Amino acid sequence: MASTERLLLSGNEAVALASLHAGVRLGTGYPGTPSTEILEAFSLIGGPAQWSPNEKVALEVALGVSFGGGRTLVTMKHVGVNVAADPLFTAAYIDLTGGLVLISADDPGMASSQNEQDNRHYARAAIVPMLEPADSQQAYDFTLAAFELSERWRIPVILRMTTRICHAKTEVIPGEPRPSAMEPHFERDIPGRVMIPAYARPAHHKIRAKMEEIARWNEESGLNRIHPGDKSLGIIASGISVMHAREAAPDATLLALGLTWPLPMQMITDFVNSVDRCIVIEEGDHLLYEALTVAGLKVEGKPEMYRFSELNVSRVRRIIAGDVTPEAPRPRGKPPELCQGCSHREVFEALSRLNCIVAGDIGCYTLGVLPPFEAMDTCVCMGAAIGVGLGLRHVLPEAEARRVVSVIGDSTFVHSGLTGIAEMVYNPPPTGHVVLIVDNSTTAMTGRQEHPGTGRSLNHEPTNRMDFVAVCKAMGVKNVEVVDPQKDEAKFEEILKDMMARDELSVLIAERPCILAAPLIRKLEKAEEEKRCAAGCAAAPVE
Amino acid sequence: MAVTNVVLAGLGGQGVVKASDLLSTTAFAGGLQVKKSEVHGMSQRGGSVTTDVRFGEQVLSPMVPMGEADFLMVFESSQVDLNLGWLRPGGVLITPALIPEGALKNRKSLNVALLGAASMVMDFDEQAWIDAIHRCLPEKLHAVNEQAFALGRRLGAELSRPEVIEGV
Ligand SMILES: Cc1ncc(C[n+]2csc(CCOP(=O)(O)OP(=O)(O)O)c2C)c(N)n1
Ligand code: SF4
Numbered sequence: 032m033a034s035t036e037r038l039l040l041s042g043n044e045a046v047a048l049a050s051l052h053a054g055v056r057l058g059t060g061y062p063g064t065p066s067t068e069i070l071e072a073f074s075l076i077g078g079p080a081q082w083s084p085n086e087k088v089a090l091e092v093a094l095g096v097s098f099g100g101g102r103t104l105v106t107m108k109h110v111g112v113n114v115a116a117d118p119l120f121t122a123a124y125i126d127l128t129g130g131l132v133l134i135s136a137d138d139p140g141m142a143s144s145q146n147e148q149d150n151r152h153y154a155r156a157a158i159v160p161m162l163e164p165a166d167s168q169q170a171y172d173f174t175l176a177a178f179e180l181s182e183r184w185r186i187p188v189i190l191r192m193t194t195r196i197c198h199a200k201t202e203v204i205p206g207e208p209r210p211s212a213m214e215p216h217f218e219r220d221i222p223g224r225v226m227i228p229a230y231a232r233p234a235h236h237k238i239r240a241k242m243e244e245i246a247r248w249n250e251e252s253g254l255n256r257i258h259p260g261d262k263s264l265g266i267i268a269s270g271i272s273v274m275h276a277r278e279a280a281p282d283a284t285l286l287a288l289g290l291t292w293p294l295p296m297q298m299i300t301d302f303v304n305s306v307d308r309c310i311v312i313e314e315g316d317h318l319l320y321e322a323l324t325v326a327g328l329k330v331e332g333k334p335e336m337y338r339f340s341e342l343n344v345s346r347v348r349r350i351i352a353g354d355v356t357p358e359a360p361r362p363r364g365k366p367p368e369l370c371q372g373c374s375h376r377e378v379f380e381a382l383s384r385l386n387c388i389v390a391g392d393i394g395c396y397t398l399g400v401l402p403p404f405e406a407m408d409t410c411v412c413m414g415a416a417i418g419v420g421l422g423l424r425h426v427l428p429e430a431e432a433r434r435v436v437s438v439i440g441d442s443t444f445v446h447s448g449l450t451g452i453a454e455m456v457y458n459p460p461p462t463g464h465v466v467l468i469v470d471n472s473t474t475a476m477t478g479r480q481e482h483p484g485t486g487r488s489l490n491h492e493p494t495n496r497m498d499f500v501a502v503c504k505a506m507g508v509k510n511v512e513v514v515d516p517q518k519d520e521a522k523f524e525e526i527l528k529d530m531m532a533r534d535e536l537s538v539l540i541a542e543r544p545c546i547l548a549a550p551l552i553r554k555l556e557k558a559e560e561e562k563r564c565a566a567g568c569a570a571a572p573v574e
Numbered sequence: 575m576a577v578t579n580v581v582l583a584g585l586g587g588q589g590v591v592k593a594s595d596l597l598s599t600t601a602f603a604g605g606l607q608v609k610k611s612e613v614h615g616m617s618q619r620g621g622s623v624t625t626d627v628r629f630g631e632q633v634l635s636p637m638v639p640m641g642e643a644d645f646l647m648v649f650e651s652s653q654v655d656l657n658l659g660w661l662r663p664g665g666v667l668i669t670p671a672l673i674p675e676g677a678l679k680n681r682k683s684l685n686v687a688l689l690g691a692a693s694m695v696m697d698f699d700e701q702a703w704i705d706a707i708h709r710c711l712p713e714k715l716h717a718v719n720e721q722a723f724a725l726g727r728r729l730g731a732e733l734s735r736p737e738v739i740e741g742v
Contacts, residue, residue, distance in 0.1 A: 039602045039610075142613040166609075166636075199611035199636035200598060271636075278634040344639045359640070362656045364622020365585060398619060 040203045042196040045167040046104075046134060047072035048203070049174035054210025056101030056129065057081070059089040061446065062477035063108025064143040065197035066136035070106050071480075074490050082480055082489045085413075085446040086111035090118045090133065097129040098224060100215045102178055109137040109150045110412065114447070116157070119187065123158045124234035126185040126223040130178035130211060137193045139314050140341035145393060145412065147339070149315035150191055154292035158238050160245055161189045161292040162254065163270040167201040173289060175209055176254060180290075182211060184241050191291075193314065195271045195341065246293035254289035255298060264351070265306030267299065267323070267330065269313065272342055276312045279347040291319070296326060303328045310351060314342045369398045374543035377516040378438070378469055379404035381524040385531070387436045388427075390420030394440035395475045395545070413443050417451025417466055424460035432462045433531055439466065442474035442482040445497065449506075455536055456507035463535040466508075467527070468499060471545040472552055479548045491551070493559055503538045510537040517543050577630035578696075579638040581660040584649030586620045589685035592710065593647070594625040596689055599706040600698050601629040611636035622653060624660075645696075647688055668692055672729050683722035690726020695735045700727070 040048065046069050050058060058073045058080040060066065074080040083089035086107040096103035107115060112135050119133070135153065138144040154161035162177050164170040170192065177188040222230045249255070264283040268276045273287040286302045288294070303309045303323070310331040311320040320332035333350045336358075342350075346358070369375050379399035382389055383406040391397060391407035392415060400407035409419050420437030427435065439448050448468075455464055474480040481487040486496025503511045510530060516523040523541065530537035544552050580597060584590040591612055598610040612625035626638040643660040647668045654669050661667060673687050686707065693703050707719050 037602070039598060039608060140613075194613060195611055195636055198613070199609055200595075201609045201633075201636065202602070202607060274634045274636065343637050344635050359659075361640075362659060364624070364653070364656060365620070367586065367619035367621030370619060395619070 036205065038203045038205065039200050040167045040171075041068065041198055041200050042164065042167045042170040042192055043068040043198070044072045045170040045203050046106075046174050046190070046192075047076060047078065048205055049171045050104045050132075051076055051078050052205065052208040052210075053130070053175050053178040054102055054208065055079075055104045055178075056215065057093070057096045058104040058106070059083050059092045060104075060106035060134075061086045061089055061111055061114075062442075062474050062480045063111050063136065064477055065138060065192070065194045066106045066108050066111070066134055067477045067480065068197075069104075069134060070489060073104070080489050082482060084483050086115040087118060090115040090122070093131055093133075094118060094122055094125075094127075097127045097131045099129065099217060100213050101129040102182075102211055103129060103131050104134070105131070106134040107136070108144065109135055109148050110144065110146065111135075112150055112153055113148075114413075116153070119153070119159070120157045121226050121231075122187050123238055124226055124231055126220065127181065127187065128185070128218065129213065129215075130181035131187045132174065132177045132181060133187055133189050135189050135191045136197050137191060137315075139193055142194055145410070147315070149318065150189070151291065151315070151318050154189055154191075155318075158242060159187050159189055159292075160184075160242075160290060161191055162289060163191050163291045164196055164289070165270055165273040165287060166196070167199070167203045169289065170196060171203050171205060173254070175206075178211070179209075180245070182213075184245060186238070186241055191270070193271055193341075242293045245290075246295065249290050249293060249295040250298050252290055252295070255295055256287045256289070257302065258285040258287065260284040262305060263307045265302060265309040266351075267302065267309065267311045267319065269319070272312045272314050272347070275342050275344050275347045278344045280351055288319075294319075294322060299323065300326075300328060303330060312342070312347055312350060366401065367398060368401065369395065370546055372546045374471060374515075374517045374541065374545075375399060375469055376404075377520050377523065378467070378541050379406040381516070381520075381527060382406040382436065382438070382467075384524070385528060386434060387531075388423060388431065388434045390416045390423060390435060390437045392416035392437075392439040392443050393476070394443055394469075395471075396438065396440055396469050397476075399438070407438070414439070414447025414451060416443075417448055418454060420466070421451070421455055421458070421460060421464060424462055424464050425458075429462060432460065435464070436527070436531065437464070437466045439468055440474075440476075441468060441470040441472065441484045441499070442476075442480070444468050444470075444499065445483050449502070452503060452506050452508065452538070459536055461534065463533055463537065465527070465530045466538045468538060468540045470499065470540050470542045471548070472542075473545050473548040475545040475548065479545065479551075487555065491555055499538075499540055507536075508538050509535045511540070512537075513540040513542050515543045516541040577628050577633050578645075579643045579662075580627040580645040580647065580692075581624060581638050581643040581657065582627065582647045582649070583622070583624040583653050583657040583660075584685075585653065586623050588623070588649045589682070590623045590649055591625055593649070593685040593689055594627050595710050596686070596703070596706045597627050597692075598629075599710055600702045601627070603702055603705065604698055606630060607633045609633045609636040622656070624657065645692060647692055649685055649688060666692075666695055666733060666735070668730070668733065672733075673726065677725060677729070678722055680718060683719050686719045687722040687726035687729075690723035691730025691733060692726075693723070694727055694730040695733050
């Protein structure tokens, strides 16, 4: 690829291209705004990519790839890292083989998320390096750097992006491909990879030593950059804040941190000492400010009000000026709503008519909380519908307990609903329980991705399909029914009402494709049918 | 350092993001630095969508500051008032009122028609816009969108340019 080629890419596309250039053997992940397009773009340009049922499994698959000597990319949104945190924290103790880069796509301002957590905390807590690009060029460059860092120190590396990095398109001039020299192979390393206490104790010391080494290396890593300027004001920033700050204070001297954990403390100290006044501009929590203050550096942070939501040029100007007067409210546009013709509509109309207490979950169907339905009473995290519904059933007086229904989407059911079903079967409430799976044959919320229940892989090729009815029955649920809530609206409501009246465990599957996904699903099904026919006609048994 | 700021606003499903892609592609092909930013997520459910496009010799933040848009293009009349705050004094407002009902064979190409109108007050060659349409849209949509673009250019002829934007 010519090195003068100019491309206009989103940060997500830049990560995908860099992963191709890094020779990634397998990309895994679970959809989640704003990370979803990374694996899709990677697959489109020829990279091997697959959706996992959830983020934990995705990271575990990636670990296997790394142990086998292949480079691997794992993508997820910020809350996905919570799900993957268990393998992540111990993976850090393990000497990896192939480079492993985990993309954490944070959503400050919560454009499309249930919380505003700042995943910079994870680098510190899990003891792993973190890179934070400020535009698509850096997303490209830092992805390649992250693979090299990961392989050199045999450690997982987090590339932390945010909505404005993932989805903003900016110029990228790609370089030459830089794949690893390593070919996949298996090398036995029992003390290095089997984390029993005897091996994990020395591993903890080792990872701390690795981080000290990386911190020293980071002083000259070339990943942090000083933009020279007037010495009366110094700014330290990372990620998108670098761009806002350079625009808000064009004359200031600015230290743009790229490898933001472990910090290059000497470089930072020299920088702070070189300016009259030094201010930390960071989106989200006061992490950098706290780390520098603990180290005894004289830096200013931001007023508490700027912890919330995204930063932008105006807010950075206000932080520098110490302005804490109330901000003008942003225009509040029209909220999203369920599409006209969406089959979730009939479901929520029925739940509303039956006066259900709805333990809800996350997906398009969460919009059932808004008028005219207002038929959702709780929404916490993916999969919570079932556990929360069971808890309510256990504690409420009988008449109210009976009204509790857990509502969960198909992708969410695969992601983290199965353990809820196990709980329900194991600890059934006295009034029984009803789980309603709203199965629209896609992960609609994040732009219609396939999942194990659709029977198609990331790039829409046929694969094995997980059968929800068989799974629920095999797990011990007594009543399992499938109904199209749009075509058989009355029947749907009748079955739901009947299930609520019984003291039994029931799963009702409301099955109807999302109207935005339906055209593609029909096309794919037709193509599969034709293929089956072409392959099977000659061999078809004569009746 | 002159940066041109454009805010495009409308509802999910109106092609706001597509229009911003066409504009960015046109500006980028002209050798300018371009940054385009929007918040995706739940836009297919008909909620409000705004996207920011900034171009010039050097663009830093990808977000247009409130009150600093040189151009505000709104694709749905109900969204105009809501978004006026983006526009700087003297900036250009482009709304669907420019394109009379029935002027377009298919109202779906309103986004491209409004870009056609905007193209009359932006300094890019007509051909650069057409190239972008070819690059960003599937072939079967080229003809209808070129027509919409041409209509927008005719109807946009009376738009007045904002005070000179240097460097573009
Ligand atoms: C741990 C975690 N991962 C990913 C997401 C993003 N996300 C929210 S809901 C959802 C799945 C929605 O699909 P489904 O359950 O099928 O409901 P639908 O949108 O199709 O109605 C995803 C991927 C999240 N909120 N939390
Ligand atoms: S995208 Fe699909 S699931 Fe989501 S609201 Fe529209 S029709 Fe319903």
